[in-house]
Amino acid sequence: MLTSITESIFCCLWGKTSSVVLPVQSSDGKPSDGFQFVEVKPGRVLRVRHILPERPAPTETQPEPGPNIHCKRKITVYRNGQLVIENLGDVLHSEILQCQNGDVEPCSTVEVELSDYTTAPSSPDPKTNPPLPVSDQQKPAPPPRRRRRRPKRRVLIDTERSISSCKGTHSDVALFFIHGVGGSLDIWGSQLDFFSRLGYEVIAPDLAGHGASTAPQIAAAYTFYALAEDLRAIFKRYARKRNILIGHSYGVSFCTFLAHEYPEQVHKVVMINGGGPTALEPSLCSIFQLPSCVLHCLSPCLAWSFLKAGFARQGAKEKQLLKEGNAFNVSPFVLRAMMSGQYWPEGDEVYHAELTVPILLVHGMYDKFVPIDEDQRMAEILLFAFLFSVPKICIFINSTAIFL
Numbered sequence: 001m002l003t004s005i006t007e008s009i010f011c012c013l014w015g016k017t018s019s020v021v022l023p024v025q026s027s028d029g030k031p032s033d034g035f036q037f038v039e040v041k042p043g044r045v046l047r048v049r050h051i052l053p054e055r056p057a058p059t060e061t062q063p064e065p066g067p068n069i070h071c072k073r074k075i076t077v078y079r080n081g082q083l084v085i086e087n088l089g090d091v092l093h094s095e096i097l098q099c100q101n102g103d104v105e106p107c108s109t110v111e112v113e114l115s116d117y118t119t120a121p122s123s124p125d126p127k128t129n130p131p132l133p134v135s136d137q138q139k140p141a142p143p144p145r146r147r148r149r150r151p152k153r154r155v156l157i158d159t160e161r162s163i164s165s166c167k168g169t170h171s172d173v174a175l176f177f178i179h180g181v182g183g184s185l186d187i188w189g190s191q192l193d194f195f196s197r198l199g200y201e202v203i204a205p206d207l208a209g210h211g212a213s214t215a216p217q218i219a220a221a222y223t224f225y226a227l228a229e230d231l232r233a234i235f236k237r238y239a240r241k242r243n244i245l246i247g248h249s250y251g252v253s254f255c256t257f258l259a260h261e262y263p264e265q266v267h268k269v270v271m272i273n274g275g276g277p278t279a280l281e282p283s284l285c286s287i288f289q290l291p292s293c294v295l296h297c298l299s300p301c302l303a304w305s306f307l308k309a310g311f312a313r314q315g316a317k318e319k320q321l322l323k324e325g326n327a328f329n330v331s332p333f334v335l336r337a338m339m340s341g342q343y344w345p346e347g348d349e350v351y352h353a354e355l356t357v358p359i360l361l362v363h364g365m366y367d368k369f370v371p372i373d374e375d376q377r378m379a380e381i382l383l384f385a386f387l388f389s390v391p392k393i394c395i396f397i398n399s400t401a402i403f404l
Contacts, residue, residue: 037212038205040233044221047212048205049185050238051196068162071356073383075155085353087383153350159263161356164242166267169199172241173267176258177204178231180249181338182330184211187248203238205231209334222334223341224280228257235262242267249273249369250338253280253347259357269355272362276374277352277381280344293332349381358384365391 034051072088166173177188185204192202206213231254247255252274259266363375379385
């Protein structure tokens with residue numbers, strides 16, 4: 001699946017499709033590991049893999065100027081929970097909306113109205129009752145006056161963005177890879193080597209308690225806000241002028257946070273199986289609410305169930321990935337604290353609708369954790385969204401390369 005995604009990312013990064021993309025071999029045949037340890041807070045150290053390829057100054061190409069897009073939309077939230085989104089700005093050009101099958105998205109200003117799920121839908125063809133006979137003394141009652149709805153919240157976005165291609169030869173481009181719960185930067189190993197050989201500067205951190213990063217024995221160290229501040233420090237340390245964020249699962253929420261906080265520096269975002277645009281809230285009935293000692297006893301069962309649900313096939317390669325020391329190997333305490341700390345009420349549909357950055361949504365056809373309906377819902381809410389469904393996550397590399 002990761003190979004098909006790579007082609008999509010290249011198409012979005014370069015602004016045009018590419019038939020074949022091959023990595024450029026370095027002089028030594030393999031880029032340096034580039035592992036670093038960064039102290040984001042006193043006593044809180046994260047392992048980061050930072051690969052900065054050598055770029056000869058005379059042969060460095062300048063980025064091609066992209067089209068300026070006028071991003072203007074009005075977001076209205078009513079008291080009954082109804083959300084109305086109106087796109088009022090310029091529409092995307094055809095070269096930006098080029099699809100994989102060669103079709104072009106229609107350029108038009110649309111209004112998306114999302115009704116509240118709690119209210120029952122009205123009948124499509126309501127039957128009107130026959131009028132009652134009117135006597136001489138009885139006059140028909142005047143029609144009731146319709147009360148004007150008062151919005152609970154209204155957000156107006158009015159800005160311009162320049163969307164350009166991001167090639168590996170551009171020194172102002174950096175790729176950030178953020179993993180999800182239970183993973184580590186090692187799951188991005190193939191992608192980091194691939195894009196670094198193409199000339200991209202790549203950065204991938206280990207979240208706190210994952211991989212080789214420090215694991216505080218305090219549950220408050222694994223809340224969404226604590227982890228988001230860690231990634232803010234990593235982003236401010238390594239960020240360039242144009243940055244592309246690539247997140248998987250829980251890492252998608254942190255990409256959304258950084259894109260919302262730094263709209264001028266985040267150029268594009270790739271969301272891989274991140275779910276719908278809903279606020280994060282931990283489940284009280286989850287198995288991860290059990291004590292850490294119980295989770296430790298259930299760890300073999302959890303690993304087996306994750307192997308069955310997280311991979312389309314359960315071969316020797318997938319089993320070896322689970323046995324590696326840094327991939328999908330966290331303590332029961334960290335796992336419980338991570339699942340319990342997923343509280344982010346601000347990350348609702350309005351928060352996602354405020355994003356003006358182009359976003360590639362990647363969905364695995366055989367993903368048993370995130371249904372396709374959630375990614376489709378995300379595509380409806382976002383301003384510039386491209387939904388790409390792949391049969392295997394290995395296609396991710398080619399999809400991402402096309403998107404870049």
